[in-house]
Amino acid sequence: MSEYANMPPQEIRKLFRANKLVRPTSGMAKGFTQANLAILPRELAFDFLLFAQRNPKPCPVLDVTEMGSAEPRLMAPGADLRFDIPKYRIYRHGELVEEVLDLAKYWRDDLVAFLLGCSFTFETPLLDADIPIRHIEENCNVPMYITNIECQRAGVFHGPVVVSMRPIPQAMVIRAVQITSRFPAVHGAPIHLGDPEAIGIKDIAKPDFGDPVTIRPGEVPVFWACGVTPQAVAMTVKPELMITHAPGHMFICDVKDHNMSVL
Amino acid sequence: MSEYANMPPQEIRKLFRANKLVRPTSGMAKGFTQANLAILPRELAFDFLLFAQRNPKPCPVLDVTEMGSAEPRLMAPGADLRFDIPKYRIYRHGELVEEVLDLAKYWRDDLVAFLLGCSFTFETPLLDADIPIRHIEENCNVPMYITNIECQRAGVFHGPVVVSMRPIPQAMVIRAVQITSRFPAVHGAPIHLGDPEAIGIKDIAKPDFGDPVTIRPGEVPVFWACGVTPQAVAMTVKPELMITHAPGHMFICDVKDHNMSVL
Numbered sequence: 001m002s003e004y005a006n007m008p009p010q011e012i013r014k015l016f017r018a019n020k021l022v023r024p025t026s027g028m029a030k031g032f033t034q035a036n037l038a039i040l041p042r043e044l045a046f047d048f049l050l051f052a053q054r055n056p057k058p059c060p061v062l063d064v065t066e067m068g069s070a071e072p073r074l075m076a077p078g079a080d081l082r083f084d085i086p087k088y089r090i091y092r093h094g095e096l097v098e099e100v101l102d103l104a105k106y107w108r109d110d111l112v113a114f115l116l117g118c119s120f121t122f123e124t125p126l127l128d129a130d131i132p133i134r135h136i137e138e139n140c141n142v143p144m145y146i147t148n149i150e151c152q153r154a155g156v157f158h159g160p161v162v163v164s165m166r167p168i169p170q171a172m173v174i175r176a177v178q179i180t181s182r183f184p185a186v187h188g189a190p191i192h193l194g195d196p197e198a199i200g201i202k203d204i205a206k207p208d209f210g211d212p213v214t215i216r217p218g219e220v221p222v223f224w225a226c227g228v229t230p231q232a233v234a235m236t237v238k239p240e241l242m243i244t245h246a247p248g249h250m251f252i253c254d255v256k257d258h259n260m261s262v263l
Numbered sequence: 264m265s266e267y268a269n270m271p272p273q274e275i276r277k278l279f280r281a282n283k284l285v286r287p288t289s290g291m292a293k294g295f296t297q298a299n300l301a302i303l304p305r306e307l308a309f310d311f312l313l314f315a316q317r318n319p320k321p322c323p324v325l326d327v328t329e330m331g332s333a334e335p336r337l338m339a340p341g342a343d344l345r346f347d348i349p350k351y352r353i354y355r356h357g358e359l360v361e362e363v364l365d366l367a368k369y370w371r372d373d374l375v376a377f378l379l380g381c382s383f384t385f386e387t388p389l390l391d392a393d394i395p396i397r398h399i400e401e402n403c404n405v406p407m408y409i410t411n412i413e414c415q416r417a418g419v420f421h422g423p424v425v426v427s428m429r430p431i432p433q434a435m436v437i438r439a440v441q442i443t444s445r446f447p448a449v450h451g452a453p454i455h456l457g458d459p460e461a462i463g464i465k466d467i468a469k470p471d472f473g474d475p476v477t478i479r480p481g482e483v484p485v486f487w488a489c490g491v492t493p494q495a496v497a498m499t500v501k502p503e504l505m506i507t508h509a510p511g512h513m514f515i516c517d518v519k520d521h522n523m524s525v526l
Binding site: 045050053054061064066067152184263 | 324337415418451
């Protein structure tokens with residue numbers, strides 16, 4: 001249990017802002033939504049937003065800043081995305097060039113920041129319903145796979161849907177579908193369950209990202225669209241500048257996971 | 264019952280395209296989603312999309328075309344938004360200048376077309392659940408009101424949320440909330456129920472748009488965010504060119520209402 005589990009998001013972000021806390025955010029501010037960050041120049045922002053609009057399952061947009069503003073007004077009014085994340089990655093022309101603790105040196109008036117939903121948000125209600133989550137039990141990263149399902153193109157952006165996989169006991173699969181369906185703003189219902197080959201996954205034991213997890217007898221692999229998709233897609237066009245959070249070092253919102261549900 | 268109730272969307276759109284059928288689309292292609300149209304120049308399209316992303320209840324985006332393309336690839340691949348709607352309105356600097364049957368003379372390479380969800384889509388499942396819809400019973404337009412709830416601003420766009428109102432018998436209110444919650448892509452759950460004054464509506468008998476309807480004893484006024492909001496908001500910035508469908512003359516999609524539900 002993180003010592004920051006019960007600290008409010010605003011307090012934790014202050015520690016990030018002062019660079020007094022630099023570590024992955026998993027387990028912090030329990031119950032509050034954590035989000036992925038992607039920052040792009042304005043000339044790519046419209047196509048990226050359009051891509052997200054057309055592909056809401058892999059690309060659940062939680063907030064988009066005004067051009068030049070770093071305040072995510074919907075998800076955390078008053079916060080500053082240049083400082084309030086523990087660690088950032090700077091990519092130039094698709095290459096990782098630096099990891100930094102704030103964006104003071106990198107921010108520009110033509111940048112637009114996107115906060116994208118993360119599957120942590122629907123894992124909370126799954127756990128609340130006693131549905132086991134294997135990668136948490138095995139203390140590793142969720143396994144992720146590149147599928148043969150193409151995203152809907154938008155302008156310069158295109159690419160395959162990346163999925164995360166959770167093995168669910170047969171008797172709990174329907175409940176897992178119901179629960180995650182209530183969260184369309186954070187990936188929503190699974191996009192596939194059962195046979196991995198049907199969506200182009202050759203070897204379930206060898207994920208393209210993250211770690212393999214045990215699938216026990218009587219368990220069904222269930223596949224959700226994954227937030228890695230938009231970053232992977234954005235990277236293929238090698239934008240002159242793109243900034244993301246460092247893996248695991250997420251933005252902690254003021255909104256609770258339970259308030260992301262439609263029902 | 265419209266004689267076009269059982270004709271498929273593709274066939275009806277052919278009649279529109281040939282200008283052989285020019286009338287409101289209500290009751291046509293029963294069960295298929297009908298959408299509002301808004302066309303804007305590219306320089307406003309990003310802010311408009313952002314406005315919709317921040318205000319998903321009043322502005323449910325169903326599809327956005329590539330700049331210069333009139334094909335709504337998600338909602339009706341192969342259709343052409345310049346021809347496949349019975350009647351259009353052309354606005355210049357916020358003024359209605361013409362009603363036309365197609366956009367051949369008006370289309371430009373810098374235009375982006377938005378299809379926005381419409382409450383018709385959630386009225387079908389309400390009726391399926393035997394929840395009465397008064398403006399249908401009274402054969403008039405749904406009453407709409409300007410509220411004191413401000414939309415989230417985005418770039419140049421801002422303004423109040425417009426709501427539609429349906430009086431629902433007390434015993435059916437909860438079911439109506441549940442049913443419409445399943446349709447976040449088309450306004451979703453109500454934003455208010457009960458006291459109209461609480462959201463700035465002075466006189467429920469005098470709607471700002473549409474027609475007044477009877478509220479019977481034991482009925483509760485229930486308010487949903489309304490698709491008039493984005494058009495009203497877009498108009499306030501008096502765009503050099505804006506094109507919409509003519510009222511009631513909607514775009515008929517290939518997607519069924521029942522497939523717009525998340526659960």
